[in-house]
Amino acid sequence: MADLDSRLLPADVPVSEALLHVLLNVSLTGIILFRPVLAANGTDVLDLAYERLNPAAQRLLHLPARPAESFLTLYPHAIATGVFAFYAQAWASGQAAQHQTNYQHDQLDGYFHLAAQRHGPLLVVSFTDTNDQPRTAVEQALRESQAREQQALAAAQAERHKLHALLTQAPVAIALFEGSELRVTATNAHMAAIWGRSLKEVVGQPLLAAVPELRGQGFDALLHQVLATRVPVTGVETPAQMQRDGHLQTTYYNFVYQPIYDAQGQVLGVVDVAVEVTEQVLARRRVQELNDELAVANEELQTNNEELLAANQALGQTQYDLQGLNQDLEARVAARTAETRAALHTAQTQREQLRTQQGLLSQILGQVPAAIAALAGPAHRYTFFNDQYHRIVAGRTALGRTVAEVVPEVVAQGFIGLLDRVYATGQPYVGSEVPVLLHDSATGRGRQRYMDLIYQPLFDGQQQPQGILAFIVDVTDKVLAQRQADTLQAAALAAVQRQSQERENLYQLFEQAPAAICLLREPDHRIEYLNPAYQALFAGRQLQGRTVAEVQPDAREFLACLNAVYATGTPYHGPEELLASAPAPGQPPQPHYFNFTYQAYREQGRIVGVSVFAFDVTDKVLARQQREAQQAELQRIFEQAPVAIAIMRGPTLVVELANAAVGRIWGRAPAHVLGRPYFEALPDTAGQGFEQGLAQVLHTGQPFSLTEAPVAFARAHTGQPTQAYVNFVFQPLINDNQHVSGIIAIGTEVTEQVQARQQVQALNQALQATNAALGDTNNRLLRTNTDLDTFVYTASHDLKAPITNIEGLLTALHEQLPPAALAAPLVPRILHLMRDSVARFQQTIGHLTDIGQLQQEAATAPAEAVAVATLVEAVRLDLAPLLLAAQATLTVESAPGLAVQCPPKTLRSVVYNLLSNAVKYCDPARPPVVALHCHAHAGQAVLAVHDNGLGLSEGQQAQLFRMFRRLHSHVEGSGVGLYMVKRLVENAGGTITVQSQPGQGSTFTVTLPLAR
Amino acid sequence: MEKLSSVLLVDDDSTNNFLNELLFKNLSVTDHLLVAESGAQALGLLAQPTGAPEPALILLDVNMPGMSGIQFLEAYQQLPTTQQAATVIIMLTTTMDARDLARLDELSIAGLVSKPLTKEKIDHILQLHFQRQLPAHT
Incomplete structure (x- = not known):
């Protein structure tokens, strides 16, 4: 900057604000210092704020030195014209940039040269306006043309405003629809009111979108038709469903759909001019309705008039007819008068003739x-x-x-x-x-x-x-005769009336009588009278005046009876006759019983009919039938009852009723006994002590009963024992006077039971005696057994001590003997024999002890399921040395799963003993072959030990299982083995048998219970 | 081997007593061997202070006429406890009979030995109840 300054300015002119002021003041081009409004990212320019305008710029833009509004607020068209984009780009590039634009917006009109460059936070813009310069001719011409166009435009705008005013202020509803969707491009408040919408809601909207309730009412179709055909459509009092006060209501319109054309004759759209005539239409409708009502009223009046006219005509006719009748009557009266006159004349003439005949008459007279x-x-x-x-x-x-x-x-x-x-x-x-x-x-x-x-x-x-x-x-005689006749007739009449009255009275009685009454007349028994009770028997049927044959065509017996009464005059009484009266509809026929009386009734001594009186005794009859049925039932019960029943009356006990069962006991048919005093009919039962008992019942009224009472009946002929035993109850019968009038005996014979019981008792006694004897034997045996056990115990105990002593003494003696004595001949041998004897003695005592213990264990060792195969295998192992020594062959066959129920020790001892015996007692001539078969048979386990040994004779077999019985001396043995085996097997609930052939071999077969 | 202070033999069988005496003397188990031929006599011996020491071991026969071994035990249990505590009682029986065995379970005795008494059995008793052993060579 310093370099730049040093190059731009002379050395004596320092860079100062004052110089900048001067520069801005004298600049003929407009200078603007913008401060861009940046987006959050710090780079995008959103708008431009004015920091300073130099005087030239103020003049050219008619703006103050520092307008409060932003650039885009003042010049919104700057976006469309690209001016803003130019500024934004200049800001972004940081380079000086230029732009030209003909800006005719936002109260500016001029061709602007724009130059812009970023300087720090500012965007410096310099611009000129060609308006400051004299314009070229072409430009001037252009401007004039432009001015003309703008004038024409203004005129068109004015026209449009006028049309708009016309449209909006017209007293009719107008709307313009364009395009196939019938977009409402223009309309007024009237139309909007018709549609029930605000102007805003409808303008620019397709008609059916703006006013959806018009769908389906055909107006859109009409509009399309106009668009297509270009033929206007007019509607008069056309109904339309429109929204009014929130409801669809039927409203009426006069309208014109008129196509509108552009200059080229193309259809622009359809204009709709409409007037709502709902009120008029409704008013006219009401008038029409009134008119219709009047017309109806008129018609009714007309009809009334016509009716009146017709009535008048009818009256006229009637009057005419009456006149005719009158004339007719008058004519007839005149005719009658003439006839009368003629008749009078004739009478007079006749009188004349009479008079002349008078003289003649006197003579005759x-x-x-x-x-x-x-x-x-x-x-x-x-x-x-x-x-x-x-x-x-x-x-x-x-x-x-x-x-x-x-x-x-x-x-x-x-x-x-x-x-x-x-x-x-x-x-x-x-x-x-x-x-x-x-x-x-x-x-x-x-x-x-x-x-x-x-x-x-x-x-x-x-x-x-x-x-x-x-x-x-x-005519005195005639009169007197007639008087007499009259008097007689009056008397007769009075009598008839009296009879009639009496009959009437009777009828009254009959009417209320509880009996059914019917009066039949004539031989065909026509029902002349019947009372309600009689009618009730034939409910709903007409009886009066009909004959019995008509009413009861089936009642032949009844008719026969009536005929007989009518013929003979003998009354008929029918007690308790069944009359199946005709049932009421829907009811089953009810049997009715009546006591009938048919009585002839006479008039002047002649039978003229039959009176029928019927008393309904149905209840009585039914009650009696029921009673009889009950009685019969009772009788049947009595007869069939398995118990003996007899009823006896009076002090002598007359048998009034006896059923079959009691007859069987008595050994007599009830018929032979009935009606006879009991002890007379059955004298065999007298003197057995029952008289007192029965008399007591009659006397005291207390029941008397016998239980298994022995009675002797004379009934040997029936095959029944004469000595019977009976259970009987004798119950007093109390009559209405509370006196004992008899006895009812109910009971059964129990002879068989008593005899059977007696037999059983005798048997029982015999059995008891046997039992007692057996008990004695048992006790003796038990004592013997105990004694034996005690003996075995004592023997084993008491013998053991002395032999032990002897053994000890022998040893002591042996020690005390001097060596010389021991060397003496025989001494060692004697000592040896003595020791040998002591040993045998001790062995015997040992066996005795074993047997004693066996007894002991038999009572205590519990039986259990023992698997045979397993146990046999164990024994076989124990016997292995013996088998080997004897070169014996042992085969075992055991059914799989076989098990026995016994103490395990028992089975072991049995198997061990039998197998070892089979080897021990072998035939020296051949090696022992032993086979053990175990299987189940008939609910028992069977163990068979077969050997090819010495065998046993029958005599030997008989002694085989005895204690201390040794059958072979060449083999060591105590003689208790098989005895113990037998005891063990039997104690376990089994058996042991032997089959043997000397020199062949033996088979010991043991059975034991199968395991449970 | 240290000898037992005193041993009492109770048995009605004099032969048996003779043999047992012989055995004890040969084995030199004690210098004071007392012998009673009945339960009553044994109780008398125990009740009568003779100047001899209390028996360390009593060998008692089960089966005796008059007072049996068991009756003796019942009577013996009435004696002062100090006396009992010092004495080991072994019962002698001819048979190992189940009935006898069952009965002896209930009695407060140190052991049961079947007749006849032998050197091995005495050695066993000494080892078990007195922690002594017979010399091997005797």
């Missing part, structure tokens, strides 16, 4: 069998009367006299009044059976008569009454 009188004038004077009449009035009539004069008694009875009325009115009077009290001349008193009267007025030619014809028939 005199002869008729009735009383006839003709009266004339108002006073009713007789102008005619016939004989009959005369008789009635008791001959008092006379022509010309008045009725009142002739029969004054009728005046008070009103007859004159009747006549007066007929005369006055011209109307005839007809009286039937009119009572008349006439005077009887015979008695002088009034007599009651009954008359049929006709008072017929008689007219003159002017139709005026001029008299009366009285036509009287005396």
